[in-house]
Amino acid sequence: MFSYWETKHFFQYDLIVVGSGFVGLSTAIHFKKKHPKASVLILERGIFPTGASTKNAGFACFGSLTEILDDFWQMTQKEVVALVERRYLGINSIRKKFGDKALGYRHSFGYELLDEQQLSAAEQIADINKILKGIFKDDVFSEVRKKERLGFNDSIKKVIKNKFEGELDPGKYMKVLWDLTQAEGIKILTGVSVVEIQKDEGVVIAEDAGGEQVFEFKANQIAICTNAFTEKLWKESEVQPGRGLILLSKPLDFKVPWQGTFHMDKGYVYFRQIDGRLLLGGARNIDKAGENSLKFEINPVIKTHLQKLATEVIFPGKEIEWETEWTGIMAFGNKKSPLIQAVGEKAAAAVRLGGMGVAIGWQVGKELAVVLSE
Ligand SMILES: Cc1cc2nc3c(=O)[nH]c(=O)nc-3n(C[C@H](O)[C@H](O)[C@H](O)COP(=O)(O)OP(=O)(O)OC[C@H]3O[C@@H](n4cnc5c(N)ncnc54)[C@H](O)[C@@H]3O)c2cc1C
Structure with missing residues (x-):
């Protein structure tokens, strides 16, 4: 009434x-x-x-090297370039409109970890840079020369840098x-x-x-x-739902030898440091059917997979104490x-x-x- x-x-x-x-x-x-x-x-x-x-991870990104290469299987070159351009212009437009300080934006660069299986992607760097030149007027991707300094597990064979990626605070x-x-x-x-x-x-x-x-x-x-x-x-x-899980550690009690935003596994896994903690998320590809859900629940298989990545690949041999976790729901389609x-x-x-x-x-x-x- x-x-x-x-x-x-x-x-x-x-x-x-x-x-x-x-x-x-x-x-x-x-x-x-x-x-x-x-x-x-x-x-x-x-x-x-x-x-x-x-609920997201706050990556101001437009696609990692393997993600862009993967897109070429489903899209034409023109479509891939248009998608990257839309994302990059989108990031620039919010930076211009609101300012980096208000967004908590840091231009800390993006990185991708390549294991043995993805190693061939590094051979495509020159071609992809050429394809993206019209947007960025410069090379986007390059190989990190001294990747050992970053402290990742030996299964990581190469680290690729993206100099146009940054991070922000979604809140x-x-x-x-x-x-x-x-x-x-x-x-x-x-x-x-x-x-x-x-x-x-x-x-x-x-x-x-x-x-x-x-x-x-x-x-x-x-x-x-x-x-x-x-x-x-x-x-x-x-529209199909796709759930995403994020884990946040307690403040780390050791010095982290890297900064920036990191991608693995064709962009499905991502991590960064936030307030001295590890933020690690994704791995929806481990159980895509299970993650086709509108329920804000934690998938235990994905959680275990991410926790293993943290202690075996990202910080090998270190103990990580986890403080919190949450899920958000994305939308996908054809x-x-x-x-x-x-x-x-x-x-x-x-x-x-x-x-x-x-x-x-x-x-x-x-x-x-x-x-x-x-
Ligand atoms: C875990 C995770 C990590 C991510 N990381 C990144 C990242 O690092 N970088 C990036 O670019 N993107 C990331 N994303 C994706 C990004 O967060 C989404 O693409 C974006 O937030 C979508 O915005 P939206 O407004 O379309 O949808 P939403 O933010 O989902 O907003 C839709 C709103 O509609 C409301 N609503 C729904 N139904 C109804 C109804 N019937 N009545 C009233 N209200 C309703 C919902 O409550 C919701 O608030 C991530 C997403 C997740 C889940």
Whole structure:
């Protein structure tokens, strides 16, 4: 039961955005910039964003050497280059917009560890650098000469450096987006779960956390920014969830001989130092079927695999005490590029960000705001 005032003032908007991750907030901000007088509401089912944007590893990356080489099996050269360019421009655009300090951005370089099986990738460095020259105007990848100094296990045969990669703090990134959302006069309601969207009519049906109260909002436009959780609201999207696990150690009691962001296993495994701790995550490829899940649970097989990597490969012979762990859910599909399109008379979506939303989320929101304004 709603009061006269609630009914009169709280249910009708120019734009309703569903989901308050990087993409939802970026969409709302870009739309408001284009239409300063528009009323914009964001609906988020969690108290915080509850998908991937505050759960990720904070790599400001655009693809490791083996990941890019792997992409050539599924995509044309033009598509691979376009994907890398989109990610790299995405990173540059948030750095320019918010500043490195506000994002906690450090240009600490990216590295990839190659074992015997991946060794042949190093022979492709010159070719890949040539292919990417148009974007970076310089060589991206090079071999680290004295890799022994980094202290990895002998199974690591080569270490490849990427001089255009960096890292940021996803919590800080989210905070600057929140601040801007507020400054633009955009409303965010949290603890509201959208259960149905009538895409031609501009109707959004939502429930409160207990499922006790049902709300029927109306909007001229609806933006679906629910990434992995999209199928419930837009079946045809065929978005597949992909869960990712992150482990964080207690402060390390030894000196770490490296800094930067590190990739292994075609980008499936990643690690970096944060506040004197080891952040280690990924390995979804160990159990892809099990990780095709919307549940925020820990896969014990993957956890054990990551813990072994820490003490056998990354810090051989050292003991690591783990402090915490968490999972987030990404979205994948038949293509690596995001899905940005109109999905009805009054609705459009931007979903399927894969493992690159830190890099491309802001730009994807900008593109969705254009679709919504057409
Ligand atoms: C473990 C992990 C590590 C990662 N590491 C990196 C990295 O290092 N670098 C990188 O670039 N990317 C990384 N990513 C990917 C990146 O985090 C995502 O691509 C990005 O956050 C996606 O943003 P989004 O806004 O599309 O989705 P999300 O952040 O998932 O936002 C979707 C929002 O919609 C809300 N929602 C869903 N359904 C409803 C509903 N029915 N009603 C209301 N609200 C709803 C959810 O609660 C959520 O807050 C990682 C992801 C994970 C999980």
